[in-house]
Structures are given as C-alpha cells and as structure tokens.
Amino acid sequence: MDLKRTDFPPGFLFGAATSSYQIEGHGFGGAGPTHWDTFAATPGNVVRGENGARACDHYHRFDEDLDLAAGMGLDAYRFSTSWARVLPEGRGTPNPDGLDFYDRLVDAMLARGLKPYATLYHWELPSALADLGGWRNRDIADWFADFATVLMRRIGDRVYAAAPINEPWCVAWLSHFLGLHAPGMRDIRAAARAMHHVGLAHGRAIQAMRALGMRNLGCVTNHEYTMPADDTPEAAAAAKLYDGIYNRWFLGAMRNAEYPTDVLELLAPHMPAGWQNDMAVIAEPVDWLGINYYTRKLIARGPSGLPGDFRELTAGLPTTSMGWEIVPEGLHYFLTWIDREYAHGLPIYVTENGMSADAPPDRPADDPERIGYLDRHLAQVRHAIADGADVRGYFIWSLLDNYEWALGYDKRFGLVHVDFETLERTPKASYYALQTALAR
Numbered sequence: 206m207d208l209k210r211t212d213f214p215p216g217f218l219f220g221a222a223t224s225s226y227q228i229e230g231h232g233f234g235g236a237g238p239t240h241w242d243t244f245a246a247t248p249g250n251v252v253r254g255e256n257g258a259r260a261c262d263h264y265h266r267f268d269e270d271l272d273l274a275a276g277m278g279l280d281a282y283r284f285s286t287s288w289a290r291v292l293p294e295g296r297g298t299p300n301p302d303g304l305d306f307y308d309r310l311v312d313a314m315l316a317r318g319l320k321p322y323a324t325l326y327h328w329e330l331p332s333a334l335a336d337l338g339g340w341r342n343r344d345i346a347d348w349f350a351d352f353a354t355v356l357m358r359r360i361g362d363r364v365y366a367a368a369p370i371n372e373p374w375c376v377a378w379l380s381h382f383l384g385l386h387a388p389g390m391r392d393i394r395a396a397a398r399a400m401h402h403v404g405l406a407h408g409r410a411i412q413a414m415r416a417l418g419m420r421n422l423g424c425v426t427n428h429e430y431t432m433p434a435d436d437t438p439e440a441a442a443a444a445k446l447y448d449g450i451y452n453r454w455f456l457g458a459m460r461n462a463e464y465p466t467d468v469l470e471l472l473a474p475h476m477p478a479g480w481q482n483d484m485a486v487i488a489e490p491v492d493w494l495g496i497n498y499y500t501r502k503l504i505a506r507g508p509s510g511l512p513g514d515f516r517e518l519t520a521g522l523p524t525t526s527m528g529w530e531i532v533p534e535g536l537h538y539f540l541t542w543i544d545r546e547y548a549h550g551l552p553i554y555v556t557e558n559g560m561s562a563d564a565p566p567d568r569p570a571d572d573p574e575r576i577g578y579l580d581r582h583l584a585q586v587r588h589a590i591a592d593g594a595d596v597r598g599y600f601i602w603s604l605l606d607n608y609e610w611a612l613g614y615d616k617r618f619g620l621v622h623v624d625f626e627t628l629e630r631t632p633k634a635s636y637y638a639l640q641t642a643l644a645r
C-alpha cells in the first residue's frame with residue numbers, strides 16, 4: 206500500500222465500519238424480531254435463506270473485534286445500533302440487556318482509543334412496526350425519534366458522532382420499489398412514502414438527539430456514479446432520473462429543503478398529503494455529511510419504458526465479487542460535487558468504501574485486490590482534498606466479513622476473515638497493509 210498517514214491533513218480519521226444486524230448475532234440478548242428475519246425466511250429473497258441470527262457473534266466477541274480494530278491503528282469505529290435490540294416491540298419497554306450491550310460496546314471503544322461513530326438505523330426494522338406499515342407510516346418519524354431518545358439517553362454522552370439512518374436510498378427505494386431488501390415491496394406509492402418518511406425520521410431523530418445536548422450529528426447517504434449507457438436521448442433521460450433518485454433526492458431534502466423537480470414529476474402523485482410542510486424538519490441542520498461509495502452505474506431505459514424502470518449495464522471494467530465495476534474517480538466526483546452543492550461548509554467523511562473479494566479457500570486471508578482498491582480510492586480522497594473538498598475521514602467497509610444482506614454470507618468485505626463455522630477471526634493481508642501504512 207502506497208499510503209502514509211502523513212499524506213492526509215492532521216486529524217484526518219481512519220476507521221472501519223460495521224452494522225448491527227450484519228455482525229452481532231440478532232438471536233442473542235433478547236432482541237425482538239425484525240423485518241429482515243422474516244424477509245430472509247421467505248423463499249427466494251436471500252441466498253440459502255441465511256439470516257443474521259448468529260452472524261459473527263460480535264455480541265459475545267466484541268472485545269476481540271475491537272482489539273483487532275485498534276490493533277490496525279484505526280482512530281474511529283463506525284457501528285450501528287439495533288432498534289429491536291433496544292426496543293423489542295419498536296416502542297414501549299426497553300430491553301435492559303440491549304441497552305447494557307451498547308453501553309459496554311461504547312466503553313470498549315473508548316478504552317481502546319477508538320472514537321465511536323454511531324448509526325441509529327442500519328436496516329433491521331422491528332417487526333411490530335413493520336406490521337403497522339413500517340416506513341410507509343408517517344408515525345415512524347416519531348417512533349424513531351423516541352428510539353433515538355431512549356438509546357442516546359444511555360450512550361449519547363460518550364458517542365463521538367452520530368447519524369440517524371444509513372443509506373436512505375436503500376431503506377426506501379431498494380426496499381419498497383425494487384423489492385430487493387426487506388420488506389421486499391415493489392410499489393411506487395409505498396416507495397414514495399418511504400422516500401419521504403425516511404427523511405422526516407432523520408430530521409426528527411436529529412432534533413431528539415439535539416434535545417439531549419448531543420453534538421457532531423450527521424447524515425449518511427450512498428451514491429453511485431451514474432452515466433448513460435449509450436448516446437441516445439432515452440439513455441440520457443434514464444440516467445438523469447436514476448441520478449436524481451439515487452444521488453440528489455435525499456441530499457436535496459436534507460441539505461437544501463427541496464426535492465429535485467425531475468424526480469418529483471415521477472413521485473408527486475404518490476407522496477403523502479402535505480409533504481411540503483415537512484421539508485424544514487427534514488433539513489434540520491447537521492454537523493457533517495457521510496458518503497458511502499462503491500461503484501458506478503451505466504444506465505439505459507428499462508424494457509417497460511415506464512419512468513423508474515432502468516437497465517443497469519457494465520462496460521468490461523474490473524469488478525468486485527459483487528459484480529460492481531471498480532471506478533475510483535467516482536469517489537472524487539462525489540466528494541467535490543457534494544462539497545460544492547450540499548455541504549455548505551460542513552466537513553465530509555467517507556463513511557463506507559471497500560470491496561468484496563473471493564479468496565482461494567486454502568488462503569482465505571490473501572486479498573491483494575482489496576489492497577489495490579483501497580489504495581486507489583484513498584488516492585482519490587487525497588485528490589479531492591487537494592481540489593478543496595473538506596474531507597475529514599475515511600471508513601472502510603468492513604472490519605469483518607459479515608452477513609451481506611440478500612447475498613448471505615458469500616460476499617466477503619472484511620479486512621478480517623471470519624470462518625462462519627468456527628467464528629475464528631483471521632486478519633487479511635489488507636489488514637496488515639493498512640496497519641503498516643497507518644504507522645508510517
């Protein structure tokens with residue numbers, strides 16, 4: 206790895222990211238059922254029907270995992286908290302073991318000198334709330350703010366930074382229009398409502414955390430570098446709409462209090478009445494922006510010709526084992542574009558970037574391509590900083606191999622290999638490369 210710590214501005218943070226359902230072991234510690242449990246139990250949704258019941262058993266092994274994070278020389282650790290672990294019914298009586306767990310987890314980070322970056326929601330909605338319509342129900346904004354209050358009353362004094370929702374696009378569009386994540390809906394009205402309520406819940410949770418006196422609150426959006434697949438006007442129009450839904454909808458609302466007009470043309474007929482009155486809450490001021498970036502998309506119009514129907518193509522670039530093309534310059538594009546259009550002077554963090562790679566079964570910790578991927582993306586972060594973007598940190602997805610949602614345990618994103626039979630952890634070559642680089 207070419208990188209040295211001193212290539213970055215003083216105080217620049219290096220971290221790794223994980224999420225609760227993907228690593229903790231949701232079956233442990235009295236957590237309530239979530240829509241991911243039932244989505245996974247429904248045939249056809251998840252590879253081999255795998256779920257997060259045991260995952261990496263981080264619930265019992267977090268000390269070892271945080272030792273690994275600190276041992277790499279990281280400054281920060283981005284984790285998420287499970288709503289159903291804290292409130293098994295989504296509302297009402299908290300689970301004391303759940304609150305204790307996050308309390309111990311945060312203390313364990315601090316004891317190792319890792320700054321805790323908390324995300325309140327990384328996709329496992331309590332089933333009791335899913336029964337009430339989940340993200341389609343406007344009341345979710347208040348349920349979520351109440352969850353934020355219950356949890357942060359306990360740990361908010363010690364988390365270094367917090368963001369309400371990981372990747373609103375996945376929560377809303379991927380899960381209610383494309384049907385690829387829980388709750389697996391494919392309905393434009395459901396999607397429009399989720400697209401709005403996720404922002405409202407974000408704003409209400411920011412207010413709730415501010416009311417507790419918390420500082421350093423942010424938002425985390427994911428982005429795909431979007432280009433038309435060919436020179437036709439149809440592909441240009443499709444790519445523009447895709448970019449609007451993916452890259453401009455949530456930042457437009459959260460940062461500029463407005464939805465992009467091109468996307469509104471599609472969604473306005475399906476939006477909840479009076480949505481305009483919520484924009485000020487959605488745009489509640491934050492202190493930093495987090496960007497998750499993995500790949501680009503070449504977009505053409507989908508076979509139905511309906512707006513919102515897209516074909517996704519690739520152009521023969523090297524890909525990760527997810528089939529995602531490796532396009533590091535997309536990260537520079539987003540850091541500089543978001544700095545210009547949406548940051549309004551706030552610092553930006555890369556809150557996720559990384560790759561899945563298959564290792565040879567006899568050498569599971571061999572991951573030269575991950576080292577190259579990280580090197581090339583970090584070079585783009587430096588380039589964006591040189592071009593004036595105020596980027597303050599970079600989190601690798603992920604610390605551990607984990608439950609990759611609908612793709613189960615097949616896709617390995619970790620700097621640390623996990624044997625899902627024995628749960629043994631083995632640092633990969635990328636882990637050691639980073640350790641060396643950060644010590645320079």
Ligand code: FCB
Pocket residue numbers: 224227371372375427497557602609610618
């Ligand atoms: C992101 C998610 C994370 C993980 C990576 C690969 O979209 O935030 O949970 O699945 O992709």
